[in-house]
Amino acid sequence: MVIIFAPAVNALVTVECGGSIPLNPDLTPKEWSRPINRIDDAAYHHDLAYAKHPDTANRNISNSILINDLHSIPNPTFREQVERVIVTLILYTK
Numbered sequence: 001m002v003i004i005f006a007p008a009v010n011a012l013v014t015v016e017c018g019g020s021i022p023l024n025p026d027l028t029p030k031e032w033s034r035p036i037n038r039i040d041d042a043a044y045h046h047d048l049a050y051a052k053h054p055d056t057a058n059r060n061i062s063n064s065i066l067i068n069d070l071h072s073i074p075n076p077t078f079r080e081q082v083e084r085v086i087v088t089l090i091l092y093t094k
Helices: 038-052 056-071 078-093
Strands: 002-006 011-015
Touching: 038 056, 038 078, 056 078
Parallel strands: none
Antiparallel strands: 002 011
C-alpha cells in the first residue's frame, strides 16, 4: 500500500495494488476493503492475477494489463487521474 498526501486533492491518496488488498479465502475483497473507484477495481483484478500467478513473467503481464486498464478508464475524475499516475510510476519501477 502506498499512502501519499496529494495537496491538489487536499487528501491522503491511498493506492493498493500488488497483492496488498485484503482478500477472503474465495478471493473476494473483505467487506471493509471493497474497491471504492475504478482505480481500486483495476487494482483488485491485478491482485487476483498476482494471487493466481506467483511467477515473475505472469506478474509482469499483470502489471502491463493494469497499466492499460488504468489508461483506458473513460473520463477519470481528478482523484483517479492522480492515483493513475502514482500507480503507473510504481509499476514502471518494477
